[in-house]
Amino acid sequence: MTVQELPGAAPYRPTPPPAWKPRTDPAPLLPDPEPYRVLGTDAAAGFAPELLRRLYTELVRGRRYNTQATALTKQGRLAVYPSSTGQEACEVAAALALEDRDWLFPSYRDTLAAVARGLDPVQALTLLRGDWHTGYDPREHRVAPLSTPLATQLPHAVGLAHAARLKGDDVVALAMVGDGGTSEGDFHEALNFAAVWQAPVVFLVQNNGFAISVPLAKQTAAPSLAHKAVGYGMPGRLVDGNDAPAVHQVLSEAVARARRGGGPTLVEAVTYRIDAHTNADDATRYRGDGEVEAWRAHDPIRLLEREMTDRGLLDEDGVRQAAEDAETMAARLRERMNADARLDPMDLFAHVYAEQTAQLREQAAQLRAELDAEGDV
Template structure:
């Protein structure tokens, strides 16, 4: 004990009472996923919106089936199907204004198509071409992101830059449950919350990161709970309830546009098909599990709701299916056309201004191609006996 303490002059100052910077309670997600279909909330739903969602879901289901068939025919190199997740895909596209931006992952071609991108252009990258197939600036749709979660920081950067410029723009970034295990996910959420960027993060929790189930990825109560650690609200929604997903995402977009900052939405859904056409899903999940989720199919849920309320009859169902078949037939016909490819395209977008070395390589390749073409033409015109 010091002399000052012995004399009674030492009085340690108690630390100030600690207070959290943000009350976590309003940020916490509900205990159960938000639902609309089959509840009293459905009575208040916009009937025209429900019909629109239904038509888009039917079209989306057929799109997934046709794209999957194209992989078997060798017309696509790979296709990550979103069958069973159509409610998330369609709703994500419908809640955005024309000026907003969509940042998709590789599984979100249906959301890209629902945003207005031509179906063939949306599949160009998966066809094996070197580019994304569509103009991101024209459609306000970022390129499909194959690396997990790398599109999320890009969405934050664009949204933050738009706000600094005074543009009324919201970015909606889509990612799977596997992507939440990536560092890009955490960095994006942290930056978005600190900057209060107008971003909505939509996590489609479809149960598996390829073959890894969710409980092997995280011990969190839900993925929506992760939002609280970054200081943003987390929302939990039934990802197969198209009306509920649309409602929750619409609220999050309005919140972001009004300056309220980002929201993390977890949509609980299921990947009915395999991870891609190269995956054997039977190695890590059973048929009984898949069948359980088939009974909670997003198309059937909405069709049942509309039918029971007298908002959809057999003619309406037939019209939606015929429209979907027409889309599939057009996609099939155009994908069966062999694309015209030029090896010289490889040099066009490496640098804004090609380097001397690139120009030299391009000229060398052009000369080789021309020589090969001339040789083929001579052989084609030579007598049968004179050919080598």
């Protein structure tokens, strides 16, 4: 005899009791049905010319940075480089949407965002050169170490943002991740903690279509990645990731919302990785040239250039000046990267913990002894 069959037992209810109700109204959290756009719309007229010029300059500089870093891999100066060509609007907007006191948590593909935030271009490549674990002081520009493991930077961003709020610091964390990273457990854990704690953090998903060779359709059946926000109780925003002003506006609004105590936001920027996953990848094995060319027609630099030209904010001299500035940056990068770095093996132990553990001290002493022995040979 079951509980339901006991005399006087209440009838079994296959649905929750009437007292159940949603904890959060899902309607305001849902993203727009189409990616938000600014370029080519009336909204473009509302953007300050100074901001558009800054975005354009950084986009051109970023494109040249990508091509130069890719060339350095072919010359043996970099071990690997994951290019963000085609995604420059996301990279630049993420950096410019933050205040100096905020923190950026990049993935391995987000060197351009770190450079746009002020990081030395060579230091941003040091990890990919194989010289240091990170290559820069994260505190200087408030840029966390470039994260090679997928999505592990997201819980770190939530923890920092939550701690800042507990301390009363007016700080927002912006964490960047690719569409492949949304298939990792760290992504879901980070969103859940962020929403429960109402942490001042913004998640930017750069949906470039592929997790290496795996297309998005084989990763998720959701209407969009932005829809995943609703399941955790935060707003989801969908934006054209090649529309630099649109990405900047959406991220700026999300940052402002987080700063005033409104909690986290998940932003999906729909973009495309024009180059291969890295220099070790053969993208022709999983996508056709026609697909790539279709996205080249939606190039973020050309889109912004056309808008600014039509509004009289950019002429041939402006285009030439931006290109010359970018070329100067690339020349300096080549010169510095072509010089062999002088490395101290003992640096392996310098930035692991604030205070070295007994095990690290033991390992450091062992390495020092081996180096001294080699010097005596």
